[in-house]
Amino acid sequence: MFKRILIANRGEIACRIIKTARKMGIETVAVYSEADKDALHVEMADTAVLIGPPPAAQSYLIIEKIIAACKETGAEAVHPGYGFLSEREAFPKALEAAGIVFIGPNPRAIAAMGDKIESKKAAAAAKVSTVPGHLGVIADEKEAVKIANDIGYPVMIKASAGGGGKGMRIAWSEKEVAEGFARSRSEAKSSFGDDRMFIEKFIVDPRHIEIQLLGDKHGNVIYLGERECSIQRRNQKVIEEAPSPLLDEATRKKMGDQSVALAKAVGYDSAGTVEFVAGQDRSFFFLEMNTRLQVEHPVTELITGIDLVEQMIRVAAGEKLSIKQDDVKLKGWAVESRVYAEDPYRNFLPSTGRLTRYRPPVERVIDGVTVRNDTGVYEGGEISLFYDPMIAKLVTHAPTRAEAVEAQSDALDAFVIDGIRHNIPFLSALMAHPRWKSGKLSTGFIAEEFPEGFHPQVPDGERAEVIAAVAAAIDHVLGERKRQISGQMTGRVVTREANRAVWLGDTEYRLEVKRENGTIGVRFDGKDGNKNAVRHLESSWKPGEPLWAGTMDSKPVAVQVRTIPNGFALAYRGVEAKVYVFTEREAAYARLMPVKQAANTAKLVLCPMPGLVVSIAVAEGQEVKAGETVAVVEAMKMENVLRAEIDGTVKKVNAKPGDSLAVDAVIIEFA
Structure with a gap:
């Protein structure tokens, strides 16, 4: 077994890996950017190495800096977490050349399945049912529009190296394809260093269900049940649960067997996830394979009792799986909420700043109910604009789905955060929603149930x-x-x-x-x-x-x-x-006091969150129609398009590309 491992990541996943390594008696090395010098994962690790300035492209994404940190500290292996370098074929190859073990799948499996385009081809060759789409790399907006017209609307624009909802958009028309393709490609370039895009048919009223796999280097692969991740916003998962309220045992086995067969076909080892889009009739189609640990892995751990990080480390050390398929038993129900630094009342735009108060619910197991909180922040810490806005993953487990949902509601009530805006009010409202409670889900749930966005709930x-x-x-x-x-x-x-x-x-x-x-x-x-x-x-x-x-x-x-x-x-x-x-x-x-009236901001375009101005699409004196794009602001690696709310003439433009703006800064004034 390894004596010391390095975690090539940050935030809650780095902290999560450190906990398991500590339990196994393995020393840990953290890497950090200048923005993360006071981060929790740096404090928790036994050793920490500075690897560069805040932008990920200058720190966490540079393979040479990770290898240098390993050599400096004597780390024998690297766990990549998720995101960043976790699905780059070049990373495990470079580690292998340097004599360092990669705690993840082999490079051949990553090449075959980690790339969204190549994985579609591999699945099709293995006669796995796939969603109709264009599997080649798309050169530009013009080609994207032609392909979308051929497939038929709606379509999904996706980054080949994508994940976490970045570089992904649904388009219902030629105009949306052209604009969405440009925005998605830009996001993919900044997030993954890879701007290759592809397009596939978007299945209406779908459910998102994924199978957790675990393989070793001796040809053994098993599946650990499924997770349902249908509650999504902007194609990014918000709530996950395990098992799925849709599946029956026959469908679960069919999806699991198909996933295992696909993994064996490409010689897969370590933890991985095969994602499917499922119809309400339990039909399903292969979407992609994530050749890494998933954000939502805790719900699988709680219903199976298996520590996935520990298994990844043991597999990387050459051990055989000690678990056989018949040993996997699903017990109870688990629900996970992703707590984000974002303002749910402003269309979920990112929120940055200092956590003046951070008091998560106490982790515990009482009367068969588990509360778990995976986090990478602390009271007094800062939420940076350079990285993903996730604060924590709050997970509850109980004997039944209803009990797990009730426990999640109670835990969210007890989760105190001050200093930044957060999405806990929205998560709490979801937990109380009748449709959610009934399990009648789809990936369109949030858009369908909150068509005008999420607004403050009225106490009743x-x-x-x-x-x-x-x-x-x-x-x-x-x-x-x-x-x-x-x-x-x-x-x-x-x-x-x-x-x-x-x-x-x-x-x-x-x-x-x-x-x-x-x-x-x-x-x-x-x-x-x-x-x-x-x-x-x-x-x-x-x-x-x-x-x-x-x-x-x-x-x-x-x-x-x-x-x-x-x-x-x-x-x-x-x-x-x-x-x-x-x-x-x-x-x-x-009762005698007059009621204060809110200020009228209809003629102003305000910056909805702290961010960087990417572009201004209008000029002073220009006539603008409601709904037209007026500016693009980037925050936390996501580009946000600002549109005019009213028809009018631009009176004044107060910002220019490259400006860093505070929340509510006036960007454009209308006459």
Whole structure:
């Protein structure tokens, strides 16, 4: 077994690999760019080596620097994680020439299956059902449009070296093909150093299902069940689960056997994933093979009990698989949410900055329910614009799908992040969505269920009552503290009643609040509340804590708390609400206050996130129609096209290509 390995990656996956290596008694070496000098993976590793400036093309993607770091530290093997160099045939070849072991598949398998175009050809030769498409490299936008017209719309434009949704777009017309091809090729070049593109038919109402493979260097290959990754946004996975609610055992075996046969045909070893697009009738077509560890591998680990990173290391060391196909048993259900630094209320645009508060839920196994959080950040750390915006992968496992989903909702409620925007409100809303809960999924789920984008959720029903009751309970605790400080309370108070008006959006709740020893009773009374219903709340919450964690009528509840004048900003089950708590007299005065009107920004094009201006498509005095492209801004390796929201004449252009802009910076003004 290896004594020391180097991880040629960063962030949460580097931290994940370090954990398993440490468990196996293997020393680890981290590599880092100047932007990552204070990163968590650098702190966790036994040794760390600086390899260059922030852009990946000048640091993490340079093979020679990785090999030099191995020689400097005596690392015997390299785990590439995912992304970066993980699917480059040249990388394991260069390592082999330097006498260093690659913890991943052999170069021949990567060449055969890692390249999206070559993998399609290999699958077709092996008589695997594939999606109709053009398997050759496409030269330019003109050729792309011709091919798309021949295939028939809609089509998927994909980067040959792609992954993670980068360099990928769906096009429904000639115009979208031309524009999407240019944007995708640019993204592919900056993300992977490879701008080869291909086009295939996009299957309408599809599901995305993938088979996890594990092979060794002795010809043994097994499959570890499937994952469903149909909940996607911009072709990037958001939520994954294992197993799939679509498959039956017969289909699972058919997909697994086909995947194993394909892997054996190309001499595959190590961990890998065969991806399929599936119809609602359980028909399926080969999409591609990812010749690496997948982002969503934790859900497979939790339902099988197999550490995939450990198996990859053992295979790379020449060991035979100790697991046979009959040993693989799927137990329970696992759900994974990808927590991103992005603003769900601004079309999920990236958010950068410092994590002024980062308190993930506690990892634990209680009563058969597991909570796991794979992360690469820490409180006080910075989310950089140079890399993928993923903060963490939150995973829950339970005996049934419903229990795993409920556990995920609870864990998301307890996940506290401040300093940047994040997608937890959206993830929480997805967990509560009836269609998600029923398992009736497709890759179009988000576009179909949120056609106008994701907007702040309105507190209603049970969610509204929980938020109102917790706000009243928090206010009561703060009132007790003030009275203790002022000397109005002495000794141990058993009961004390108070009447409060709680404003939640347009709804006013009239509440009676009373403490009875360790319990706070909140009685709803009035036309907008559940008349005369008493909710019993228990919590050890103390003023200043960001999370109110306790029970409401004996059911676990976690509500995030931020203090604002006269009330609190609370977050629960996807709802972020400002709640105002008044005494009767304060409420009477508050009702007289005028309502503030939001500023009108219809005539401004604002920078939606911190980013770099790639291009400006208009000039001062130009007539512009709503929907036309006016600028392109790049952030976190993704190019974002900004379009005019109204018809108008350009009054002023305040930015130029190359400018680095802050969020809400005015780029263009209309007359």
